[in-house]
Amino acid sequence: MPETGPIEYPIARVLPLLTPAHLDRDFDYLVPPELDEIARPGVRVRVRFAGRLVDGYLLSRHAESEHRGKLVRLERVVSAEQVLTPEILRLATTVAARYAGTRADVLRLAVPPRHARVENGGPVEKGVGPELAPVSVDDRQNLPVGAGGPAGGTAQHEPAHPGEPVPEVDAPAWHRYRHGDAFLAALANGRGPRAAWQALPGEDWARRLAELAAVVVAGGRSAVLMVPDQRDLDRVLCECERLVGDSAVGLSAGLGPAARYRRWLAVLRGTARVVVGTRSAVFAPAADLGLIAIWDDGDDTYAEPRSPYPHAREVAMLRAHDTGAAFVAAGFARTAEVQAIVESGWAHDLLADRATLRAAAPRISAPGDTDAALERDPMARAIRIPAAAFAAARQALAAGAGVLVQVPRRGYVPALACTKCRTPARCRRCVGPLSLPGVDRPATDSGAAHSPVCRWCGRTEAAFRCPVCGGRILRAVVIGAARTAEELGRAFPGVPIRGSSGAALLDTVPPGPQVVVATVGAEPLLDGGYGVGLLLDGWALLGRADLRATEDTLRRWLSAAALVRPEGQVLVMADPAVPTVQALLRWDPAGHAAAELAQRTEVGFPPAVRMAAVDGTSAGISGLLAAADLPVEVEVLGPVPLPPGARPPSSARNAGDDAGAEVERILLRVPRRRGAALARALIAAQSIRSSQRADSPPRVQIDPLDIG
Known part of the structure; x- marks a missing residue:
């Protein structure tokens, strides 16, 4: 084995x-001579810490250490793969803070x-990405080394070949948006514009x-x-x-694991x-990032359920600010x-x-929104599907168009209450909510097919008795998608x-007269658009005890209404005086x-405050x-007990006396x-603790x- 000279950065x-x-800090280690060539900034390493081997990342190489003890x-x-780039390290540091x-x-x-097999250039599964050859330490540019660690700063974007003109992309649909051409020109010139894009109804947003x-x-x-999800991912990809x-x-x-890592x-x-x-x-470690865009940022799947619980929209904004990349928050709706x-x-x-919007949007109305409409149908606001909705659906079906029906929940009758006092029906065993079994949830006990069933433990409650008034008759509080489809099947034989x-999610449906009953967010595409859209049970969405209830309701309604053709009609079954309904009627x-x-600013809720x-x-x-x-400005609100279903931190569940604490x-x-x-x-306090x-x-x- 040839002799090795002194290591320049040991x-x-x-x-x-x-x-x-x-x-959460950096530690210095000595680099053995046999690891000098592959111990590059950004690689995964194994180090000994407090007597045990732990994983880590090598951040930088230095000539000297500030630590005067033994290293x-x-x-x-x-692996020699430099998986941690300087930009992602800066982003991780910013997100943690x-x-x-x-x-x-x-x-x-x-x-x-x-x-390992993927990283070393193993065989490629069909349809999981391009062929990857194994990479040696000299195949990629090394990350910076020195006392300052990875380099920071804002990226300066240049075309791939500065001497050649940048190819133009044919995108005439962006002409319909004010400043759309200027936004595309800024992207083409390497600048980083930032925009909140409001997609028009019926827009092919994935193409845009x-x-x-x-x-x-x-x-x-x-x-x-x-x-937000795999269905949208497949469409955009x-x-x-x-x-x-x-x-x-x-x-x-x-x-x-293999396909994703490849x-x-x-x-x-x-x-x-x-x-x-x-x-x-x-x-994603995209080099020379020029654009980061997020579609429908109000979807709760963007909130990471693992520590430190970052939201993808906020991380995208931090990354765009750091790199100088363009940022687009897009959707039919808009969050606060x-x-x-x-x-x-x-x-x-x-x-x-507004003229372009009116030409693209369907006609939206709420049954009983005028005195004349209430005269024609006095029960328009009291019943679940009024006569005007049935008439619009029949007209669309007769014309060979599809009808989209949006309901807030799946199942048959997912919520029951006492007919006398309207007290929610609960299971006597586990206090779970009772519902009627339907086609997607059969009864588990040997009781009658239409006896209420607990949604938590599955027990059939054949002899219900209200604990408040003693009533024995139940009524439906919420009607699910399965029961709605059953009722509409009888109405339109x-x-x-x-x-x-x-699990029975449809991406698309074939053209032709049909009724599609979908839960919120599960509406399938229909080529050419639906003729009529019926948005049922608006009170169930608007009445949730949630800070974002109205915002989320409008987002769900607009997403469904956008699937209706411009000459079609959308009817929302909700009180027309509610501001959220008015925003839908105006498409605003x-x-x-x-x-x-403005309301959140008045009461002191995010994003007006932190x-x-x-x-x-x-x-x-x-x-x-x-x-x-x-900080001296901090306001402490609470404490309040969390619901019984809330889980404490894992360490609290294993902490002996605290395991059963509220x-x-x-x-x-x-x-x-x-x-x-x-x-x-809070970081300093957690470090001390x-x-x-x-x-x-x-x-x-x-x-x-x-927090609502």
């Missing part, structure tokens, strides 16, 4: 993937687990997003497009492949330039958070004028009735978002607050400009979705 600065908050040797380099978490937790979300990505790719840069070919890949958890590596190595994915795609960045000037409206909900999501933001929710036992919360040096929540509220100070205080090995550490979430 110190490896490593971030071990450790859970305790006080260990431990680097155990091994797991924003959400009062640790870099280790963020990196577990950002970098998928290693798949693909066109934006194609403009960016033509300039030699990369694009990340985020969608198909459009991207038509425009940019094999340069587009899809990333989602449903791919499986596509992720294609993005890391620069083979793929367009990434279409769900919330985790926001961390997007409206806040528009009003702040960070992003700008990308809307169509001979007409095909299709259902789309739960931006105005509704502005009003929603708020942290601390969940845990009473002792755990008290200990955290005692250790926290909170879980509580407090809210910490500060002005938005002091949000960073609140997060720093974890260094003391305190039991029952509470769970901290910044701006959680469930």
Whole structure:
């Protein structure tokens, strides 16, 4: 074995993937001579920490260490693949600071687990991405080394070949939006415009997003497009492949470890330039990022359920700000958070004028919205499907068009109550809600087929008796999709009735006269659009005890109404005096978002303020607050007990005496400009508590979705 000379940079600065908050820091290790060539910044390593081997990332190499004691040797380099890029490291650091978490937790979300066979160029499964050859340490540019660690700064975007003109993408549909041409020109010129795009009714939004990505790719840069679910991912990816070919890949958890890691590596190595994915795609290691877009950011699937609970929209904004990439928040509706960045000037409206909107939108009405309508049908506001809705559906079916019926819940009769006093019917065994078994939920006991069944334990309640008034007769509070389809089948004999909900989800339906009953978010596409859309049980959506109930209801309604052809008709079964219904009738999501933001500002709720929710036992919360040096502006709201179904932090469940303690929540509220100070205080308090090995550490979430 040839002799090796002295190592130029013998110190490896490593971030071990450790859970305790006080260990979220870099540690120095000695690089053995045999690992010098492959111990590059960004690789996965194994190091010894407190006597055990742990995983970590090598962040940088240095000539000297600030630590004057004895250094431990680097155990091994797991792989020569430099999976942690400087940009993703900066993003992980920013996200951890924003959400009062640790870099280790963020990196577990950002970098998928290693798949050795895929990384080494193993055989490719059909349809899972481009062929990948194994990469040596010299095949890719090394990350920066030095005392400063990975380089920061804002990327400067240049075309792939500066001497050649940037190819133009044919996108005439963007002419319908004010400033649409200017937005495309800014993308083509390598600038980073930021916009809140309000899609027109009936818009082929997947094609429009693909066109934006194609403009960016033509300039030699990369694009990340985020969608809520697999159905939307498949639709957008198909459009991207038509425009940019094999340069587009899809990333989602449903791919499986091997396929997902192969596509992720294609993005890391620069083979793929367009990434279409769900919330985790926001961390995709796309080189020279030129665009990051999110469709329907109000969908709750964008909220990460694992620590530190980041929201994909906020992470995308942080990444766009850091890299100088363009940012687009797109959808038929608009959230208060997007409206806040528009009003702040960070992003700008990308809307169509009212004349174009009126030409594209169907006619929307609420039965009984005028005195004349109430004269013709006095029961229009009292019954579930009024005569006007039946008449519109019959007319559309006679013309050979489809009818879309949106219901808020699946199942048969998912909620029952006492007929006398309207008390919700509960199971005597587990206090769960009772419902009638239907075609998708048969009775489990030997009782009558129409006896109520507990939705939690499955027990049949054959002899119900109301604990309040003693009544024995139940009534339906909510009627599900299965029961609705059954009723419409009797009302329209001979007409095909299709259902789309739960596991029986339809992506598309064939043209022709038919009735499609779908739950919210499960509405299938119909080529040419539906003739009529019926939005049932609006009170069930609007009446939820949730801060985002009205915003989410309008988002669901607009998404369904957008599937109706311009000459069609949409009827919403809700009180026409409700502001959310009025916003739907006018197709004014931006105005509704502005009003929603004003109301939240008045009562002090996000995004007007920064708020942290601390969940845990009473002792755990008290200990955290005692250790926290909170800003003077902070308001402490609570504590309040969480519902019985809420789960405490895992450590609290295993903490002996605290295992059975009641879980509580407090809210910490500060002005938005002091949000960073609140997060720093919570990080410091968690570090102190974890260094003391305190039991029952509470769970901290910044701006959680469930604060209503």
